[in-house]
Amino acid sequence: MFHDGQRGELVLRLPEWLRQFWIAQARPFDTVEAKMRFAIELAGQNIERQTGGPFGAAIFDADSGRLIAPGVNIVEPSNCSIAHAEMVAIALAQQAIGSYDLGAGEMFCELVTSTEPCAMCLGAIPWSGVRRVLCGARGEDACAIGFDEGAKPADWVGALQGRQIEVVQDLCRTEAQAVLQHYRTISGHIYNAQRGR
């Protein structure tokens, strides 16, 4: 259990390689494919360096192409089931701009994710203030290697669009799928909660 000093405090840290990677990352991203390849690269590096699950994400300012914050899945190293790549990227981007609403200022923020959001991350998107979501692999690609996507509304794309949040699917899907398949090949741990068993 906690020491009293830690009690009531959650600290989520990106892996050290990604902190360094981010500091070194100055150039803007020109295309949606470049942004997606960055997210897929994060997923691949997260496997390679054994710092979490096979998922990467990032928040970009769509107008400038500037990276606002990256994220990777750190559920296992952080002992935190909510630390999916998208959640980490959203939370760090909000810290970076100093607002819980990425849509509050002049920026048009995009969430780029190597695999489309699970039910939790999907629910988090409207609260985040992002205005566009770019997805690589499909949820079914994650399920195919044993992950669980949760209970998403059948027309989740339409539900986001109804909130004026654009959705692009299947961006570099084959490359994104390859990272998931690689994770299966190396027998990466498929963590899942006990779900009441």
Next chain:
Amino acid sequence: MFHDGQRGELVLRLPEWLRQFWIAQARPFDTVEAKMRFAIELAGQNIERQTGGPFGAAIFDADSGRLIAPGVNIVEPSNCSIAHAEMVAIALAQQAIGSYDLGAGEMFCELVTSTEPCAMCLGAIPWSGVRRVLCGARGEDACAIGFDEGAKPADWVGALQGRQIEVVQDLCRTEAQAVLQHYRTISGHIYNAQRGR
């Protein structure tokens, strides 16, 4: 933007009053109503002390009645749209037991929440390892004062039960509603993201 020292780190802290409250809280809780009144009390105190939105939650070990971790909504003070009461309680409970899965050990963990979960928190529940969810106010009670619950599956209770996660609704609902109504009466800020406007 970040100083480099902060870059890549998210720190979510409970308000100081709740940290002290938690340290002082030693007695186990005997009944589901006592647990719910605790969550409702957190929601009320969070308004009173102006430390966040009108929502409280907690994780309990159902067998012993012991509080594992409390949570309150700290979206605005933390600049973090994911810091709903349920998410905070889940994450802190996982830190307390040292696992991303509250169902991994012998414990049967309950999530008690003053208002039923929004779409994001609902999606987080199966990943958390909790085995029972106790809800006070309904989502429509939160919507009635201007909050947004998001796109939840029509039969979200059935979806959780299908994963062997029990759901109890309307526990002390009138008391839970009263806290939400009080928030409206004092013109508490109804934060919502821009949703693409």
